[in-house]
Amino acid sequence: MKISGNNLIILGSILTLAILLITIAVLLFRTLRAQQRKNMYSLEWERRQINMEQFQDYQKQYAILQNQRHDMKHHIRYIHELMEREEWEKLQEYLDSLIEDLS
Numbered sequence: 001m002k003i004s005g006n007n008l009i010i011l012g013s014i015l016t017l018a019i020l021l022i023t024i025a026v027l028l029f030r031t032l033r034a035q036q037r038k039n040m041y042s043l044e045w046e047r048r049q050i051n052m053e054q055f056q057d058y059q060k061q062y063a064i065l066q067n068q069r070h071d072m073k074h075h076i077r078y079i080h081e082l083m084e085r086e087e088w089e090k091l092q093e094y095l096d097s098l099i100e101d102l103s
Contacts, residue, residue: 003011075098082091 078094079091082088082094
């Protein structure tokens with residue numbers, strides 16, 4: 001089978017076009033994959049930021065709870081002390097002041 005000059009040019013053009021299309025497809029695939037990775041990293045970064053903010057909120061709440069626990073221990077010890085000394089008027093005043101502070 002003999003290939004003429006025109007057929008050889010057409011065959012070369014088709015081959016060149018095929019290589020060009022494959023190159024474009026590969027570049028497009030790589031670009032899409034890179035964008036997908038970028039989006040994935042961005043979402044991961046946002047998730048970590050949210051987790052960090054939640055952790056910091058939990059730390060603040062824990063510190064508040066620890067302070068309240070400390071204060072409650074102090075109140076209970078003082079109430080117990082007043083009861084042991086049978087200082088009923090002071091105890092009543094102290095309890096009244098606590099109730100007022102809580103209102």
